[in-house]
Amino acid sequence: MSKRILWFLAALVLLATVGTYVSFLEDTSDVNDGAAEAALPIVSYVYAQPSDNVGYISVFAEVRPRWKADLKARVSGTLLSVSPKALEGRQVTEGLVMAQLDQRIYEAQLDNARYQRASAEFNLKKKQNKHLLAVKNWNALHPGKQPPEMAVHIPELRVAEKALQAEVARVEVAQYDLDSTSIKAPFSGFVTKRHLSVGQSISAGDTLFTLLDAEQLDITVSLDQKQWDLLEKEWQDKPARIFNEAKELIGLAQIQQGGGFLDPVSRRYQLFLEVLNTPEMTVLPGEFVTVQLQSTVIKDSLKLPASSLTQEGYIWFLDQRDELQRFEASIVSRNDTQITVKMPEVLRNQEELRFVHLPMAAFLPGQHVTPTPAGH
Structure with missing residues (x-):
């Protein structure tokens, strides 16, 4: 009987030890899970302040030669040489x-x-x-x-x-x-x-x-009413920039005429440009290019990275409590790297303007995050 009692007591001690160890593991798991839930997502941001900005109007167009001719014989005869x-x-x-x-x-x-x-x-x-x-x-x-x-x-x-x-x-x-x-x-x-x-x-x-x-090249671009209103009217001092499909600057163009009539099919304004002959020019006739026209001064606007705009047209920002908020952007001008938007009323009273650099689809208004400057 004494041996059985000893074995029974040993089993109880072993059972108590295992139970204590399992309980310790459960407590540790709860602490880790709680810590994971408390970790806030890190969001990068950029600063911006409302100011008077100059934007650009980008339109696609085709480069056309000014002259294209089928040379025809004016007299008859036998061709002797070419x-x-x-x-x-x-x-x-x-x-x-x-x-x-x-x-x-x-x-x-x-x-x-x-x-x-x-x-x-x-x-x-x-x-x-x-x-x-x-x-x-x-x-x-x-x-x-x-x-x-x-x-x-x-x-x-x-x-x-x-x-x-x-x-x-x-x-x-x-x-x-x-x-x-x-x-x-x-x-x-x-x-x-x-x-x-x-x-x-x-x-x-x-x-x-x-x-x-191949020397005298022309470009005709088509602008809607909004683009026409934004166009800088001092044409002589503001040459347009020409970019190829690889977004490389390949030449400049001077606006000659425009705005005198609307295209009868598209009902858009027509703008006629002459490609400037410069040593750096690599524009070719027949090439499809992007023409970048300078806009007028856009008062009380924000210039932000193009990546800050979501597919739905929203821009996210951080309020004073480091919570995410958003507004629907009113885009004035844009290019591949930057956008210019009108200053929204929701930001008028906010002292520090921090805009999310790379917004995520999972963002929610009021979500608390950990902000960090873009590039850090």
Whole structure:
């Protein structure tokens, strides 16, 4: 019996020890869970103060060449040569002879026109001499009297003068036809298409080249009423900035005209810009770009990071108790990095303006958080 009692007492002691250890673990777990529940989410913020800000209006547009021409033959003839500088994809300068037609027919026509002009000049001199001789004879026979035109051959003289004028014009036309056998670039640009081959018979009106201007580029942008009202009206001193698809600055443009009418289809304002030729310009004709126009001064506004705006259009801020609050943003202008919004009435009486840098979808108004400056 004594051994059984001893074993029983030992079992009781072991049971009490295990129970005490389990109770200790439960107390520790409760403390840890309570501490985890008490930990507040960390929220990064940025400071901002209302001020008069200058924003930007960003619109998409296409860069277009000012000149695009299908060069057509004005005269007919056999194509003798094409300049190696006028092949497809090559850049040509204004006045470059791109192709040459056979000139012999037009040289003969020019020589004939010059001959006819010389004959008309000779005939005019004969009529002038005849007129002077008739005037002398008339004055000798009828001193002090005005001679009739027929008596002194004035009509013949006028006909000879008109004939000479016609022959002079004919020489100019023949010279123009001869010059037209040399197909010259009317402006500097790129040859995008060649429609002819050496030895080909060309007729007047045939398309020879398609030429695209690469030096004078234009952009037309479309603005709605709100954007038009925000646009800086001092255009001359505020060139627009041009960005490519990679958001890289590739050039500047000067506003030339705009606002005189609404597009009949979109009912939006049209703004016409000329791309400035600068050494840093890399704008290409046909390129789709983002045009950034400077707005007027936006009074009493906030400039915030673009990341502070939620998909629903809200901006979260921290009040004096480090609790989350939000307001619906009235965006005045925006770009990829910043937004400019009107100062909301809910923040008028708040001394320190702290705006959430990266808002989360799980945020709730009145939620208590641990604020930390953005970047820390």
